[in-house]
Amino acid sequence: MTKPASEMQKTIWDNPSDIIRSRAPDHPVMAFSPLALEATARRFLDGFPGQVTYAVKSNPDPSIIRVLYKTGVTGFDVASPAEIDLIGQIAPAAARHYHNPVRASAEIAHAAKAGIRAWSVDSQSELAKIIARVPPDGVEISPRFKLPVSGAIYDFGSKFGAPPELAVTLLQEVAARGFTPSLTFHPGTQCTDPAAWESYIRTAGDIATQAGITPARLNVGGGFPSHRVTGAAPDLEAIFALIARVTRETFGASAPALVCEPGRGLCADAFSLITRVKALRDGQTIFLNDGVYGGLSELPIVGNLDRIEVLDPKGQPRRGEPLSRTIFGPTCDSVDRLPGELDLPEDLKDGDYVIFHGAGAYSTATNTRFNGFGEMEHLTVRALG
Structure with missing residues (x-):
């Protein structure tokens, strides 16, 4: 669907959910405030x-x-x-x-x-x-x-x-x-x-x-x-x-x-990384469009970033009970996995967005294009919440 001209010309968004509603991005987005x-x-x-x-x-x-x-x-x-x-x-x-x-x-x-x-x-x-x-x-x-x-x-x-x-x-x-x-x-x-x-x-x-x-x-x-x-x-x-x-x-x-x-x-706290669920495998394992070869590269070293928000494609929050799940990145490599498990809403679905708040440090600087993934867009927002 073609976006309205006002959205296509927009250079500063209100917040990450505004980006999701306006752009429906299929690639990772780093939102900077x-x-x-x-x-x-x-x-x-x-x-x-x-x-x-x-x-x-x-x-x-x-x-x-x-x-x-x-x-x-x-x-x-x-x-x-x-x-x-x-x-x-x-x-x-x-x-x-x-x-x-x-x-x-x-x-x-x-x-x-x-x-x-x-x-x-x-x-x-x-x-x-x-x-x-x-x-x-x-x-x-x-x-x-x-x-x-x-x-x-x-x-x-x-x-x-x-x-x-x-x-x-x-x-x-x-x-x-x-x-x-x-x-x-x-x-x-x-x-x-x-x-x-x-x-x-x-x-x-x-x-x-x-x-x-x-x-x-x-x-x-x-x-x-x-x-x-x-x-x-x-x-x-x-x-x-x-x-x-x-x-x-x-x-x-x-x-x-x-x-x-x-x-x-x-x-770190001036950025939020917007990722998208590309697959929810049998209701348990989550595959994101970004991972440890991208904007989440340091998580296996320093631990999970659990200031997380999950939104549907309309930018509305998922409010299901938390369910611990394994999260993989998009590459064809078993190393591309976040450490441990993360609690995400049980009503999460394919195509939803997982936002990692506080992701501005050691993320864009170490992002790679391994396996053909890693395209990351940088957008400016007024606020991150």
């Missing part, structure tokens, strides 16, 4: 006691960068030459923190030419590579240290981070070479336990004391949680307050300036 992103950004800017930067890797969509920059986010955590250049083009006056601690020599040269002035390291060999290629004048280098993970979904320390004793040596070398010495850490993704930040901040104080160096800044990393599961949203303000209090207690009058670099915590 700039207003929701702005609200989360203001929550960080108003509450965090320092500079807020955005970890570009979580979702590098230029629309996100523009909204954050306009809202007042003045820095971006970049992990590659491509991300360095992206921010340079969209937000040229913003600070770019190159905090991926492992880089090829050519990547260091690219970053230096681009004017990068904030780096992190977690090994002596990587520090030596920077020292050999980057003049120290006004350049900050932050040793990145690690502790056993606590309260997070998965542990960045398995790949990155120096033990505290090595961080002492690195901090001393950074200062001795004339660079601005700072410290950084990452407590782990989706970290809902504020105590993780407390342990890291107090360890940062120990490192500084042992090194005899006062760090200029302390970057408390990302890890700030998004609203993944049904129930109360994460208490970001409690985390912000703890970070401020523990930093004062640990460093006193010589407290370093604070920096954070949320990715998921900023962007």
Whole structure:
């Protein structure tokens, strides 16, 4: 059926159900609410006691960068030459923190030419590579240290981070070479336990004391949680307050300036992924038109996103009793399955829509076209509910 001209020309929808009623999409749709992103950004800017930067890797969509920059986010955590250049083009006056601690020599040269002035390291060999290629004048280098993970979904320390004793040596070398010495850490993704930040901040104080160096800044990393599961949203303000209090207690009058670099915590809740049921097999197993090779790629690692809404093709909610079901994606691959089971209404039918709210992080950036699937449309909405 041909859509009315008013619907065909529409560029901003009211909400995901409006998209379903107007478009009846057969492919996955990522609905983006700039207003929701702005609200989360203001929550960080108003509450965090320092500079807020955005970890570009979580979702590098230029629309996100523009909204954050306009809202007042003045820095971006970049992990590659491509991300360095992206921010340079969209937000040229913003600070770019190159905090991926492992880089090829050519990547260091690219970053230096681009004017990068904030780096992190977690090994002596990587520090030596920077020292050999980057003049120290006004350049900050932050040793990145690690502790056993606590309260997070998965542990960045398995790949990155120096033990505290090595961080002492690195901090001393950074200062001795004339660079601005700072410290950084990452407590782990989706970290809902504020105590993780407390342990890291107090360890940062120990490192500084042992090194005899006062760090200029302390970057408390990302890890700030998004609203993944049904129930109360994460208490970001409690985390912000703890970070401020523990930093004062640990460093006193010589407290370093604070920096954070949320990715998921900023962007996830500004997006909802609209998927469609392509098959309900014998009333039990559900096949969606998107899965772990698409916008749901990280679910097998971090667990199901259970803030879910089920609508019929007219955009009306299904209200049947919840029934636990196995959910597969569209590809001809048995790995394409969401972990465990999800509770979905018992009156769900073929052609219905399953909306995953809070799906903006590590979804579009990792979407593939495996098996000929993965086409994803990006549309703008005023609200997500």
